[in-house]
Amino acid sequence: MEYLIGIQGQDFVLVAADNVAASSIIQMKHDYDKMFKLSEKILLLCVGEAGDTVQFAEYIQKNVQLYKMRNGYELSPAAAANFTRKNLADYLRSRTPYHVNLLLAGFDDTDGPGLYYMDYLSSLAKAPFAAHGYGAFLTLSILDRYYRPDLTRDEAVDLLKKCIEELNRRFILNLPSFTVRLIDKEGIHDLEKLTLGSK
């Protein structure tokens, strides 16, 4: 139902998420933002069970900000990803596990761009590209086929557009628009929303 995708380039990470907030068969909102800004150069994309997504993502967001306040410098993307995974793991076997699937994308000044895939069973994998949702079944093969580590920004956006075209062609559910953001050494940039009619 919900779809997340991330593509890492040489010096940037491109991420996109659909904009539908659904409830049973109704789209309650068409412009819902599923990305949470953890810090100047880290984004957390979160989908999953109603309520759990926002509560967990905001919890991580506030804790990352608290770390910065306490210590004077920000968590790196790798550290933030591991912190997130640890929280997922701790809650997994409690009475209140969080049923959320995540992508964490960030740019580290020393290590460069990073994309981390996490799921509700608290697995963590650093990957050059990743996707969540039913749409992932349709688009991972496209990413396998056309991804190169030295993609430029425009090529990455084109690859993203290819994936979304495939969703519009084959996926049974209507996902009319996607929020797209790019993280590089300058920070987080909002790119143009990809909608159904866009080329």
Place this chain on the structure above:
Amino acid sequence: MALASVLDSDCADFSFDKCQPFGFAGGPEHSGLGFESAPGDGLSFSVRNPLCATDEDGVERKIEFLHGTTTLAFKFQHGVIVAVDSRATAGSYIASQTVKKVIEINPYLLGTMAGGAADCSFWERLLARQCRIYELRNKERISVAAASKLLANMVYQYKGMGLSMGTMVCGWDKRGPGLYYVDSEGNRVCGDLFAVGSGSMYAYGVMDSGLRHDLTVEEACELGRRAIYQATYRDAYSGGQTHWLANFCNSKHLITHSLNPRLQSI
């Protein structure tokens, strides 16, 4: 997600079948995907038999009245319009045609009720108390966003324990008109238009085709009234009268109307 559990009908039902084509299927345990219940299209409707001892999640449910309902709210240039029906059903029995499904949290904040009547009125009264405390502590009115966040956080703690509440928190604050949908699943969504209840889909149809930002007050009231009317026409579980309240300008004009009895739904 939300709607499915709000419409969880554990009302009294005089049938021995587990599934029957009225009401809405699904609760938290169905996870809102709607693909796993009956025939294929996720549109299946089923009412749980109350004679069955327990639900999947082990919580024994009692009769609750307000799953069959239509409530809606939308923003427009002059403020927020809220419109609700007034029928309460217990299975196929109409318990009341004159239920008040809008709660005045304070003079500029309204909450609608869909789902369990007790859950809605209790939590919204608790919210009213929290809002008042906020006002006393901070010497300024609480924003709609903050009020809805308070409610969402309160009910999130009880997620999975059988609360059933689908509410819209509407009002006016210094950022203008505010409208949030909050439910017992943990959803909290800001938007311009929401409809909640078993008749919500019918209401959406009328609302989506008639809504513009530049409506006049009379046109907006008429749109809200009409949407509820059409929903009560089609949905067996909504009816009674249409009540609506408008909350606009400097929130000095909180108006309650009742539908002309001529147009009362059967």
